[in-house]
Amino acid sequence: MTLIILIVILALVFDFINGFHDTANAIATSVSTKALPPRIAVIYAAVLNFVGALFFTGVAKSIGGKIADPSKIANGVEIVIATLIAAIAWNLITWYYGIPSSSSHALIGSLTGAVLAGAGLHGVNWGGFSSILQALVLSPILAFAVGFVIMNVLKLIVQNLSPHRINKWFRVLQIFAAGMQSFSHGGNDAQKAMGIIVFALVAGGFQSTLDVPLWVKILAALAMGLGTSVGGWRIIKTVGSKIIRMEPVNGFAADLTSSIVIQGATALTLPVSTTHVVSSAVMGTGAAKQFRAVKWEVAGRIVLTWLITIPICAVLAGVCYKLIDIFM
Template sequence: MPNIEAVVFAVVFLALAFDYINGFHDTANAVATSVSTRAIAPNHAVMLAAVMNFVGALSGTAVAKTIGSDIANPAAVTLSVILAALVGAIFWNLLTWYYGIPSSSSHALIGGVIGAVVAGQGLAALKWAGVKKIVFILIASPIIGLVVGFFMMNALWWLSRKQTPGRVNQRYLRLQILAATAAAFSHGSNDAQKSMGIITMALFSTGMIATFEVPKWTIFACALAMALGTAVGGWKIIRTMGGRIVKLEPINGFAADLSSAMVIYGASLFGMPVSTTHVVSSCIMGVGSAKRISAVRWVVAKRIVTAWIFTIPASAAVAALFYVAIHRLIGI
């Protein structure tokens, strides 16, 4: 029987590694549009995203509690389950990052948890009400992002209807930096909390904490890991998000960033784990659709949606396979 503290340390290490990978995998969420429209230099944009991801990660723990307590019954959450869930999510994130596919770190982690729990304890161990709620918001949030982006873009065009295109672009080139700041903050407020929930789940399941409350050191560590990962940057996905879905002007970039910030932070306030990647890309599609349907490169959009659909089952399958190996190795 391995040392429990050593296994928990491994869980913490992998959770922070997931946050770090999430940071460079999802840097595009906050800076792609600003880089694409040249509102800000790429290196400056990444540093801005890193700082605001860190600040956003300190803003609450509602999402962490949802991830840690609403997916599976506490008795089913063993250390083998948690380790397998993290390995499955990390594997899928690295694979999609390598191919430049803006998939969802949230879907990967939730799929990993579901796959590991089912492999270890069976379907009955899942909290189906919680799983349905989480899956519903993961599906609904991109649709909401598409609608909000569409109407935001139309509203901005109406407000700018009496101005020349040159003046409009110049104004929104500056405002876009503020919108990117808000988008980065919202990204940190939602995504960093998912690893917080996983670490807290491990601490609670082993009796190291008496109640499911996220420790302060966990909040700080996850915020720092995501910020450091963001500082590394994810340039392959930035190219996909920034220019291959829709050709963006500064007003389009501002609309997309502001829309995604509103949807993501709203979800964070209600403890809803959304895919920031899905919300941002759907907001970009909504903004492009406001101009004309053909403005969206639907071939690229189809590739992204395909990744959305396959992420949960793929990461769940990988996590289930790793569970078998990890459980045999450590036996807990």
């Protein structure tokens, strides 16, 4: 019971960090274009993240059972502790340096590495891991493509309007799009902490199914909302200004794209990275406006971080598990 309580606390810390780490992406465009004042944007996103987190559970079941079967792993509680320590450490490191890394990649990489260290190759459900990895890889590609198309359509619609009028209307539309994106983020990302808690509950023998208890939903939603209210200004600066020169029409297109892709993944019960989706949508809309307008050097550093997150977190979680195993 003591270890389960420790896991719940660590999972909520992860969700809190996820709130100010990943939700920064959800409001970066609207803050950068001055569609919303920073404090209002943070509160707005926090409320909608909380609401979104209460609506869905499919992704939580995927996290809780697709990578490994918690009912068949004897040391599942220790594996979850190692997973959360590694994921939290990586999130804090990337947040400190203002790198829009993925909390989803960090958690999935950490869980896989901890299961490998604690249960061996046969402990990992490679089919389930492969389906999750495919969603994580394909979602940013899809976001880039959808963002490119939406931006081109918007260019045709507004080509005869004055820049002042375009900016005025799209700042208003951005408020709604940012709200959709925050709701989508809560519906997908908060479920990852729910899923890891359920994994621990099943592994510890406290429940036999992957259903998410109401108290887990409420705690995860609160942690996500509180984390969002703290804000992640370092990442807002990177996503909102360092990839492209953001204008309201770009911001609206990127937010609309992100919410469509994330909601689609949630409906399919697949965890995706809000960070990857938002950053790719920003790149896609920027490329549609003017290919040279995208700061590809910055984009390249972001993509490199995406690629190294899963293997680094897997190794880090494996080391954490071995240390925990020694002490316990």
